[in-house]
Amino acid sequence: MATSTPLPDTIYRLIGIDGFAAELLSMFLAAFLIGNIMLTMTAVAGPWAKRKITAAFTDRIAVNRVGPFGLLIIVADAVRLLSKELIIPENVDRPAFDLAPIVLASSALLAFAVIPMGSGIQLADPETGLVFVFAVASIASVGLLMGGYASNNKFSLLGGLRAVAQNLAYEIPLVITAASVVLFTGSLQLSEIVAIQQNTTLAVVAGIRIPAWFAFVNPFAFVLFVVANLAEIGRNPFDTPEAPTEIVAGYQTEYSSVYFVLFYLGEFIHIFLGGAIIATLFLGGPAGPVLPGFVWFVIKIWAVFLFTQWARSAIPRVRIDQLIEIGWKGMLVLSFANLVLTAVILGVTGL
Amino acid sequence: MSTHTEPDTPVTKTEGVDADAIEELLGDDVLDRETHSNAEGIVVRADAVQDVLQTLKDEAGFDHLSCLTAEEHPDRFESIYHLKQYDDPTNELSVIVPASREEPVSQSAEPVYRTADWHEREAYDLVGVQYEDHPNLKRILLPETWQGHPLGLDYNQDKPQIVTFDEHKNPLEEDHMNAEGGDTMFLNIGPHHPATHGVLHIETVLDGEQVAAVNPDVGYLHRCEEQMCQQSTYRYQIMPYPDRWDYGPGGIINEWSYARAAEDLADIDVPEYAQILRTMGSEMCRITCHLLATGTFALDIYGDFTAIFMYAMQDREKMQNLLEDLTGQRMMFNYLRLGGVVWDIPEPREEYFEKVRDVLDEMPERLEEYHDLITSNEIFQSRCIDTGSLDPETAKDYGVTGPVARGSGIDYDLRRDDPYGYYDQLDWDVVTEDGCDNYSRLLVRLREVEESARIIEQCIDLLEDWPEDERNIQSNVPRTLKPEAGKETYKAVEGAKGELGIYIRSDGTEKPGRFKIRSPCYNNLSALEEMSTGEYVPDLIATLGSLDVILGEVDR
Numbered sequence: 034m035a036t037s038t039p040l041p042d043t044i045y046r047l048i049g050i051d052g053f054a055a056e057l058l059s060m061f062l063a064a065f066l067i068g069n070i071m072l073t074m075t076a077v078a079g080p081w082a083k084r085k086i087t088a089a090f091t092d093r094i095a096v097n098r099v100g101p102f103g104l105l106i107i108v109a110d111a112v113r114l115l116s117k118e119l120i121i122p123e124n125v126d127r128p129a130f131d132l133a134p135i136v137l138a139s140s141a142l143l144a145f146a147v148i149p150m151g152s153g154i155q156l157a158d159p160e161t162g163l164v165f166v167f168a169v170a171s172i173a174s175v176g177l178l179m180g181g182y183a184s185n186n187k188f189s190l191l192g193g194l195r196a197v198a199q200n201l202a203y204e205i206p207l208v209i210t211a212a213s214v215v216l217f218t219g220s221l222q223l224s225e226i227v228a229i230q231q232n233t234t235l236a237v238v239a240g241i242r243i244p245a246w247f248a249f250v251n252p253f254a255f256v257l258f259v260v261a262n263l264a265e266i267g268r269n270p271f272d273t274p275e276a277p278t279e280i281v282a283g284y285q286t287e288y289s290s291v292y293f294v295l296f297y298l299g300e301f302i303h304i305f306l307g308g309a310i311i312a313t314l315f316l317g318g319p320a321g322p323v324l325p326g327f328v329w330f331v332i333k334i335w336a337v338f339l340f341t342q343w344a345r346s347a348i349p350r351v352r353i354d355q356l357i358e359i360g361w362k363g364m365l366v367l368s369f370a371n372l373v374l375t376a377v378i379l380g381v382t383g384l
Numbered sequence: 385m386s387t388h389t390e391p392d393t394p395v396t397k398t399e400g401v402d403a404d405a406i407e408e409l410l411g412d413d414v415l416d417r418e419t420h421s422n423a424e425g426i427v428v429r430a431d432a433v434q435d436v437l438q439t440l441k442d443e444a445g446f447d448h449l450s451c452l453t454a455e456e457h458p459d460r461f462e463s464i465y466h467l468k469q470y471d472d473p474t475n476e477l478s479v480i481v482p483a484s485r486e487e488p489v490s491q492s493a494e495p496v497y498r499t500a501d502w503h504e505r506e507a508y509d510l511v512g513v514q515y516e517d518h519p520n521l522k523r524i525l526l527p528e529t530w531q532g533h534p535l536g537l538d539y540n541q542d543k544p545q546i547v548t549f550d551e552h553k554n555p556l557e558e559d560h561m562n563a564e565g566g567d568t569m570f571l572n573i574g575p576h577h578p579a580t581h582g583v584l585h586i587e588t589v590l591d592g593e594q595v596a597a598v599n600p601d602v603g604y605l606h607r608c609e610e611q612m613c614q615q616s617t618y619r620y621q622i623m624p625y626p627d628r629w630d631y632g633p634g635g636i637i638n639e640w641s642y643a644r645a646a647e648d649l650a651d652i653d654v655p656e657y658a659q660i661l662r663t664m665g666s667e668m669c670r671i672t673c674h675l676l677a678t679g680t681f682a683l684d685i686y687g688d689f690t691a692i693f694m695y696a697m698q699d700r701e702k703m704q705n706l707l708e709d710l711t712g713q714r715m716m717f718n719y720l721r722l723g724g725v726v727w728d729i730p731e732p733r734e735e736y737f738e739k740v741r742d743v744l745d746e747m748p749e750r751l752e753e754y755h756d757l758i759t760s761n762e763i764f765q766s767r768c769i770d771t772g773s774l775d776p777e778t779a780k781d782y783g784v785t786g787p788v789a790r791g792s793g794i795d796y797d798l799r800r801d802d803p804y805g806y807y808d809q810l811d812w813d814v815v816t817e818d819g820c821d822n823y824s825r826l827l828v829r830l831r832e833v834e835e836s837a838r839i840i841e842q843c844i845d846l847l848e849d850w851p852e853d854e855r856n857i858q859s860n861v862p863r864t865l866k867p868e869a870g871k872e873t874y875k876a877v878e879g880a881k882g883e884l885g886i887y888i889r890s891d892g893t894e895k896p897g898r899f900k901i902r903s904p905c906y907n908n909l910s911a912l913e914e915m916s917t918g919e920y921v922p923d924l925i926a927t928l929g930s931l932d933v934i935l936g937e938v939d940r
Contacts, residue, residue: 092695270763279925349685349687349767
């Protein structure tokens with residue numbers, strides 16, 4: 034069950050001092066906490082979990098020398114990446130080149146401000162939460178294009194353009210599919226969406242109440258959303274913007290050291306953001322039996338992460354024209370069909 | 385082993401080539417006749433090359449320009465066009481074109497056979513023959529600033545070469561290459577790029593995401609292999625070099641190409657037992673090569689070091705362990721000797737046979753997994769079917785051989801058509817597919833793995849039952865080999881990539897007078913332009929992957 038009190042208010046009460054300064058401080062503290070939760074998860078996912086998962090899929094061992102299960106590779110990699118020389122090629126478009134990684138990483142982090150993570154961890158709960166998440170997450174496209182264009186490299190340019198074409202094609206089905214969920218809830222507020230899923234009963238099987246998570250209510254929308262999400266975060270079969278064997282590394286070809294870390298970080302936070310949106314819209318957010326809400330939330334977004342890694346290891350990449358075709362001719366039509374059908378069914382049954 | 389329909393032409397009968405009839409056919413253009421140990425040679429005028437070759441192609445059925453060997457002699461330059469027929473490669477003919485040393489000009493064969501384009505550029509680059517009417521007679525293996533022609537007689541090897549490097553050359557300058565249209569972009573793919581399988585540089589002009597023009601720039605891995613072989617003795621010194629051509633590793637097959645040519649030149653017999661060992665080793669190499677090709681091709685399509693790549697590597701590893709047990713090496717086998725092989729199956733023999741059988745028994749199951757994971761995947765099919773199309777006629781024009789040709793429905797395999805080793809005694813099939821696309825080439829490779837496994841299995845059975853006192857691994861070959869002067873031969877074997885041919889001219893010493901390598905990858909790669917123009921960048925990469933080029937063999 035999501036709490037109705039946002040995290041800053043909880044902290045404000047804990048501090049126990051009145052006044053604007055204390056309010057501001059508690060806001061910063063809350064943001065700091067949530068930012069750190071996400072960064073920690075990314076740090077575990079990027080240098081360690083991703084390697085281990087991919088290795089398991091491909092019959093390898095992966096990191097196992099540094100610390101228990103190779104876990105300290107996270108520290109080692111962080112030091113290594115940060116201590117590398119930052120190479121800035123000649124004739125890059127300076128402010129854009131520097132801003133791109135920051136835009137990418139921060140856009141994803143910003144969206145987490147409104148995600149209810151359970152156990153009272155939610156920075157803010159505006160009534161337009163869902164719109165805010167999509168709006169902020171789409172800023173990433175600007176970052177990718179900036180990076181691709183400013184790098185003064187043709188591979189980067191191709192990658193940047195591909196990224197924008199792909200995000201345009203898949204953002205619309207993503208939002209339309211999310212709208213079909215909103216039809217059920219009648220609210221854009223994320224805590225409300227979670228609460229309705231958890232409080233409605235879909236069926237009772239052998240005495241166990243199955244909550245009306247939208248993944249159960251409308252599996253078709255769930256599948257559509259998961260696929261569109263794969264494209265949104267650029268993982269196989271939709272990893273055309275990076276496509277290492279075709280255009281080297283796409284928009285991030287020229288980035289090194291700290292900038293590269295920011296790109297890498299941004300990508301992983303985006304994967305987790307995708308997982309968070311899926312969890313919130315379709316999997317009951319932080320809800321779940323026995324364990325605390327936050328733990329359930331983490332389990333759910335890691336499950337989505339695992340799925341993306343699985344797709345990456347086992348599915349071939351589609352060609353850019355096929356990708357656009359699937360987006361505009363397939364996903365868009367299906368998502369509208371889903372929306373209209375949902376609306377009709379809701380209207381007829383009067384749920 | 386299998387039947388052929390022979391071309392219904394007056395001059396080529398089922399039994400070889402009738403040189404007299406050909407001489408008559410060509411009339412005044414013929415200057416002289418020669419005899420090479422693999423084929424009859426006709427000497428033609430340097431200004432009639434196109435006429436002669438066109439006539440031979442149209443009326444005598446010589447549709448395969450296998451190789452071009454150029455050489456500088458004290459009194460003349462000479463270009464030898466080694467012609468074959470795709471329907472029966474034992475019908476061979478050498479067309480010899482002399483040109484004077486003062487003015488080494490010879491007519492280009494490019495208008496007749498497209499494959500002559502790269503071959504003549506190479507001949508110009510290394511030997512210095514000028515080909516008149518050639519569309520693009522530039523250096524191909526050496527840098528454009530190179531001075532002199534290294535295989536020429538007057539070449540000074542000690543003279544330092546200055547290869548300029550324009551440090552701050554504007555990389556965008558070349559953009560203007562196609563500036564008229566205004567909407568194309570010049571892109572250098574390679575020499576350092578994740579998908580070029582070595583150091584290949586592909587100059588590409590893009591129109592959006594589509595490929596408007598492609599020009600493969602080779603030569604980054606040129607190691608003077610031909611010259612090194614010319615400076616080594618037949619008996620021992622040349623044999624290690626072939627391992628360095630196709631390091632897929634197709635080492636034993638490469639060694640066999642040299643062994644076959646040299647044994648033909650020096651009339652050396654190979655004991656049957658050694659032939660079986662060679663056959664088995666070759667097929668192990670072929671499986672290793674094809675698995676590498678499958679893995680890297682999947683890598684090009686999937687984009688990451690995914691399951692398929694690692695699975696292919698694991699299976700390849702098993703085969704490599706067998707090769708290691710047999711030869712003592714994992715890549716640079718140096719296993720063959722003129723007249724046989726260097727040693728027998730490792731003791732205890734039973735254990736080795738058991739190991740081989742274990743690997744072969746697993747093979748069908750593993751291949752099933754490849755078909756599950758790769759070939760039956762719909763996304764994979766949508767990427768590979770009808771991309772990189774190469775129709776049979778174009779393929780023949782470019783001298784394409786091996787799995788690439790067989791993927792275009794050309795039923796051409798030297799193991800069957802020009803039998804050597806023990807292949808004609810064994811029961812196996814030549815695999816062809818009619819799709820002419822990337823997908824067919826992959827299917828051909830996967831099915832060839834099955835066929836190779838069949839061959840190995842039969843070899844193992846034969847070796848196991850071979851009487852102990854008849855296990856003769858080498859015939860008696862003199863310590864110093866000096867084939868008689870002036871003898872020339874061109875012999876090819878079916879490498880993992882296609883027809884791997886060796887031309888040797890003996891000058892009476894213990895070292896070859898001219899040693900020429902016909903690399904299958906070199907020819908196959910030259911068809912890339914034809915296959916990928918007009919397609920998308922990802923298809924260009926996939927096509928390159930399905931050609932399965934090993935740059936060590938392209939550049940030699």
